[in-house]
Amino acid sequence: MENATANWFPILSEENGDFKRLKRTTSVGELVESNASSNGSLVRVNSTSSLSRLQFRDHIWTYSQRYLAAEAVEEAAAAIIGTEDGEKEEQGNEDGMKLVQQLISCAEAVACRDKSHASFLLSELRANALVFGSSFQRVASCFVQGLADRLALVQPLGTVGYVAPKLNIVEIGSERKDEALRLVYEICPHIQFGHFVSNSSIMEAFEGESSVHVVDLGMTLGLPHGYQWRSLIQSLVKREGPLPRLRITGVGPCVEKLQAVGNELETYAQSQGLNFEFSVVESNLDNLKPEDIKVVPGEVLVVNSILQLHCVVKESRGALNSVLQIIHELSPKVLVLVEQDSSHNGPFFLGRFMEALYYYSAIFDSLDAMLPKYDTKRAKMEQLYFAEEIKNIVSCEGPARIERHERVDQWRRRMSRAGFQPAPLKMLTQVKQWLNNINATEGYTIVEEKGCLVLGLNARSYLPLVVPIEGKSTAGKLSGPRDGVECALDFA
Structure with a gap:
């Protein structure tokens, strides 16, 4: 992983x-x-x-x-x-x-x-x-x-075509799924690692800027309470200099859920004295259009995708190419991509x-x-x-089949074809200190590998991949236990 x-x-x-x-x-x-x-x-x-x-x-x-x-x-x-x-x-x-x-x-x-x-x-x-x-x-x-x-x-042999699934699967309630996701976030370091590297890259992009805009594709997996963005707000407030204006746009199909998170973030930002605005785009990634994202002149734009883009990797590749083209047209300063670095999409x-x-x-x-x-x-x-x-x-x-995880090298090629190029990460020491502070299970390590930060366990890597983009962007590699892999990449 x-x-x-x-x-x-x-x-x-x-x-x-x-x-x-x-x-x-x-x-x-x-x-x-x-x-x-x-x-x-x-x-x-x-x-x-x-x-x-x-x-x-x-x-x-x-x-x-x-x-x-x-x-x-x-x-x-x-x-x-x-x-x-x-x-x-x-x-x-x-x-x-x-x-x-x-x-x-x-x-x-x-x-x-x-x-x-x-x-x-x-x-x-x-x-x-x-x-x-x-x-x-x-x-x-x-x-x-x-x-x-x-x-x-x-x-039977000789049958042509694919039959849509009609499986006798007991539907898991959304509350139970949400609880399982929350436990994964709290107990396993992989998603937290992606959030930390992503926020660190975003903070670099926001250096010296007065108005910043984050577009969050999938709104960080649908996790409640906006954990990632609370941490970003804390970092912005602690930073020296005047506070910037922060705007976050959450993209996803469940407006009520995203708006509830946005309301919490607005209340929290207000308590910290930060000028904050939240909006929702009701859409999945397949149907996202450039005009759905409101871009304001003078704002620094960042696009954040946590374990989302692999869901639009289809056999035709057209859906993912379309999404990457839309992102490129928005001219973001940083794209943060978090994906499993694993080969689960072979033919x-x-x-x-x-x-x-x-x-x-x-x-x-x-x-x-x-x-x-x-x-x-x-x-x-x-x-x-x-x-x-x-x-x-x-x-x-x-x-x-929506869980189409691919290797980091494949993501690099996709990003390059879509008009992005990698930029060096400068946070290895910072991320290692973060790992020590969270008291993760013994055996986790973070190394830099081919321009990526890799989080691994016992010399193996497993889970998601993170990629920030700027008008110049950044790239890196995250990993989980070192038999599966999670990566974070920066591209420019």
């Missing part, structure tokens, strides 16, 4: 410890991170095209060899130390390997439209993929749900499945380090937030 943050600026031309820890409580990332080459050597294949060229039984063989080797080391260590729980550890590794094999075999059966074999495997998986089990059992339970939903859509189902399994198993590993096994807060985050993303990636196709 990796989060990357970067800033982009539009190009404007004249034309326009102990033994038990060393023993294998096998991490989920280890279960799925290795792929096999044709001669059986262990390699890490990042591209889904490379994944698709391999036979899945090769993957299974690789996992088997990996675990046989791990078991041999553990047995030797157990014999030396004289521990009595060697058999339990060995059994746990065997169970984990079997679960991986079953998941991959089931995905292969679903991809081949083998309903009878897939149904048989699903029944076995449901007995072993436990919501309150090990981290891999828990993540497997989410993938089992997605595979079952996809299997329900499987049409082949099996490739996407393997990438998602690797990515989300790392996230679930990180949650293991944060909360105890039977904590209901963790269950809510996993089953009401991350599981929804997993099910969409695994079970949906066409317009129904």
